[in-house]
Amino acid sequence: MMSLENLALPVSGSHISLLGFLLLLALISFTIYTGIVFGSMILSYIFKKKNKKSGNDLELNFSQDIINVITTNPTTWFGFGLMPFLAIILMYIQMAGGQGINSVNILIVSFLFYAVGITVIYFYKNSLHFNMLYSLYENRKAIAKDEFKEGLAEEQNKQMKILNHSTGFWGLTFMFISIWLFATGTQYAVDQSMWSASAIENMFSFSVIFKLTQFIVGGVSMAGATYVFLRYFWDGGYDFKNNEYSEYARKTALGWTLVSLVFQPLLMAIVIGYADKSTVSSMVYVGIAVAVVLSFIGSHILYTYLRNNETSYLKYAYMAVIGAFIFFAVSQQSNFKEANHEYLTYRVHEFEMLELARAAEKSGPVEIDGGEIYKTRCSACHKFDVAQITAPAYADVIPKYADNMEALVNFIANPTPRGNIDPNGNKYPPMANQGLKKNEVEAVAKYIVDQLNGEK
Ligand code: HEC
Structure with a gap:
């Protein structure tokens, strides 16, 4: 089932x-x-x-x-x-x-x-x-x-x-x-x-x-x-x-x-008395209190009517009686809401x-921002045109990859030691693997190449 x-x-x-x-x-x-x-x-x-x-x-x-x-x-x-x-x-x-x-x-x-x-x-x-x-x-x-x-x-x-x-x-x-x-x-x-x-x-x-x-x-x-x-x-x-x-x-x-x-006030009180105290909000008591007052008012008017057959207040008696049960329902509903609050x-x-998941789906695969990756993952060591103590300048090392994006991507994804490749004579240790995903590597490589081409 x-x-x-x-x-x-x-x-x-x-x-x-x-x-x-x-x-x-x-x-x-x-x-x-x-x-x-x-x-x-x-x-x-x-x-x-x-x-x-x-x-x-x-x-x-x-x-x-x-x-x-x-x-x-x-x-x-x-x-x-x-x-x-x-x-x-x-x-x-x-x-x-x-x-x-x-x-x-x-x-x-x-x-x-x-x-x-x-x-x-x-x-x-x-x-x-x-x-x-x-x-x-x-x-x-x-x-x-x-x-x-x-x-x-x-x-x-x-x-x-x-x-x-x-x-x-x-x-x-x-x-x-x-x-x-x-x-x-x-x-x-x-x-x-x-x-x-x-x-x-x-x-x-x-x-x-x-x-x-x-x-x-x-x-x-x-x-x-x-x-x-x-x-x-x-x-x-x-x-x-x-x-x-x-x-x-x-x-x-x-x-x-x-x-x-x-018997209503007593019975209503017993019903609430049996409720788990942690599920009884103040609204539960308010509902019961109003219900009890209304049933008193209702029975009082009905009793007078029984004695002297005077119908003018009858509608209030009826409203009070029905009202009492409406407020009892309000009380019960508050109890229900409180008990199921966590759920x-x-x-x-x-x-x-x-x-959130839907919104992500709608906007499609998130555009990977090469510039952002450069800023957060590469710029600490690399600058574009000035060689740093930490790493060569891109302007010095990237041009040789001009016709071979694939090799550049391969290097960034898995840096192999180059040693003394810097035309300025600086000596560098091997570059640590930056642990990027393939699409991230491609994005940052493209970004760097574009930046250099743009600057020329
Ligand atoms: C901790 C410093 C450091 C960070 C961060 C770093 N690099 Fe490097 N990078 C180096 C060093 C050092 C070398 C020189 C390695 C060698 O000579 O073997 C290098 C070399 C390179 C080269 C030249 C490779 C070649 O064949 O000449 C490229 C391209 C490169 N890095 C790209 C990147 C990119 C893209 C990032 C960011 C994702 C990055 N690097 C992050 C230190 C770093």
Whole structure:
């Protein structure tokens, strides 16, 4: 199998910052959307079970209503769920160092469960819808005595109930596994102590279990808050036509939201408490602190709303609750960045080296400068026209090579003793080998000959 690491592209420092920001956006979109869908799925499932026991229609109503409100538009799961999830995986490939590849593998499995889970949840929603229609029809039938093909509708409803039951169960299960894997994969990237353990062991480690719990409880808070916001505030509030249900749903959703919200500060603190201290920057604490304050504000407003049904502050409550989870994501992302700091620095360094190599390639083979070689390697001993104590003047020794560049080159490359060649009668020791490469020798020889010719 091709290594996923090969997919990582070289990134510059500014790219890394941009990627970090995109990762944050993707994380916010994914965790909030998924939290809400999963939370509403849990509530829907719980109330369907309750209804089965008690036969209370309000419960079935709520079970269907909450999943309906939240999964209105099937394209949202593509835009807010699947796409950001894919983006997260790609950015983990780019940004997660060390055992980042373990993170990525786990996230890919998580993604598969996610795709199946969310598809199944839409089946669940639609089958629940059919059950509701049928129960409406049952109620009306007694009054209207219409000519419905009873047997057929009844049979279809039975089928739907089976589909509904299994999709509810499997939708939850798949999503649950996906979220669990997601918590494991992301934890891998920030916690080195996990690297030596197997994925299964890590799934059952305290840090992952708490992360998972925080996510699920948070999802229930957000689902309840979203439900209340959309049903009782948005567009002036939904016209339920049934006050009994309206009041029941309001209290139920608020109750679940408040109870789950109360645990958020504690759960968030535990998640950060488990983080390796060296990977916790001040931004991590700031994110958590803001999240905790916002969840207090949110629950306070929601509680007042529960008591006196005053909707004017509801939107602030909703903003505070969602804001709390956004800031938790900010905190998590800072943790991720800090934990992968060294790797990111390395990636930037790698990029810079690559850029240098590219620049060198573009400018072609570097022109070897004969004048420069003369200056640095020969001029200490040789001058062009005046013989030195150290070496003869070029003007005296070079002309004999005029028609034989090759011999000159050979000499410079490998000086053989000449002895008393200087017309001025100076005596010289043999010239030391200057250790130049062939092209350097050629360049300096050419330079010297050109200089002499130019001077004549
Ligand atoms: C440490 C001093 C020294 C340096 C540096 C040096 N030379 Fe010389 N060079 C000499 C001496 C001494 C001789 C005379 C050698 C002899 O007579 O055997 C000589 C002789 C020569 C000759 C004459 C050869 C002949 O056949 O008459 C050439 C050409 C020459 N050097 C070129 C160079 C070049 C090109 C460089 C730089 C790459 C260089 N030298 C660097 C000391 C030096």
